[in-house]
Amino acid sequence: MKYDILIAGVGGQGVVLASRILALAAMKAGLHVSTAETIGMSQREGSVSSHIRIGNEVSGSLIPVGQADLLLGFEPAETVRNLLFLRKSGKVLVNTHAVPPASKPPGSPDYDPAALLSFLNAHCPGILCFDFTELAEEAGTYRAANVAMLGAAAGTGVLPFSEETLQAVLDAEIPEKYRAVNRAAFEIAMKQISGIS
Secondary structure, three states: OOEEEEEEEEOOOOHHHHHHHHHHHHHHOOOOEEEEEEEOOHHHOOEEEEEEEEOOOOOOOOOOOOOEEEEEEOOHHHHHHOHHHEEEEEEEEEEOOOOOOOOOOOOOOOOOHHHHHHHHHHHOOOOEEEOHHHHHHHHOOHHHHHHHHHHHHHHHOOOOOOHHHHHHHHHHHOOHHHHHHHHHHHHHHHHHHHHHO
16 A cells, blocks of 8 residues: 655645644554655745655655646646646646745746636646635634645545544644634535545
């Protein structure tokens, strides 16, 4: 058994926490896990990606190009940037909430989230696009968008462990004062995606 998950986003979106929660859930389910993060200028909204490799057939921490089973795109541009890792039959969940780059080099094109989402829809059959930041805000805080995306992943039924296992890890890892809002974001996203996937 082998299952590869790539999370792609920018600094401040909780990519590393989401990666940790997925890895711990896999371990709790008795699965072998290997992880690696690539962190750019994360304090300045730079690219952040995390590789979670699950299963006994895994060798190495980084997902080879064309091998990811699931791509969780926390931001449209970062999703496009990391598409090369996705296998042909892979699943893509993308947060449509855009985070424009903090700076723009002279002569570079304007950041166009609509064009990025159009590209993703054209090139990823079965992609699920949703504003998980807005959904998390409805649950109580936009900062729970990463947890909402984990709920959406659970709602698709593609994860190699149960939603209950993932929820148990969330409850253990999220500080008590933030637990209720994160649980709400997780559950709302899971139900939303279950209804459309």
